[in-house]
Amino acid sequence: MGSIGSFRDLEVWQLSMSLVQMVFEVTKRFPPREFELRRQMCSAAISTPSNVAEGYRRLRRGAYQNHVSIALGSNAELDTGLEVATRVRLVTSAECAEAVDTCQRVGAMLFKLHQSLDG
DSSP, X not given: OOOOOSGGGOHHHHHHHHHHHHHHHHHTTSOGGGHHHHHHHHXXXXXXXXXXXXXXXXXXXXXXXXXXXXXXXXXXXXXXXXXXXXXXXXXXXXXXXXXXXXXXXXXXXXXXXXXXXXX
16 A cells, blocks of 8 residues: 555545546436436535545644545435436436445445544
């Protein structure tokens, strides 16, 4: 394992950036009338790596933990958006399976990061 010199070196940041790309691809399939759900899902996807990056650059451990907590919330919002899109048949489960899996992996990583900042 290499050293961490920047938030860009964090695996959770890298994976959540990949998730942003997946979400933009999945939501391209939405009809124009679903603009608001698309906007909300893309915003939540972007919020996750953004908060990891911002928190990493904070000078206090508590501030970092708070931003990771916000990222956890955004990740849960995105997970819910993916579920909504599937349930209302904007996309099939197969079309968003990779995004759902990645979203859950990012969530688990964020949870572990949040716990590691506890003590």
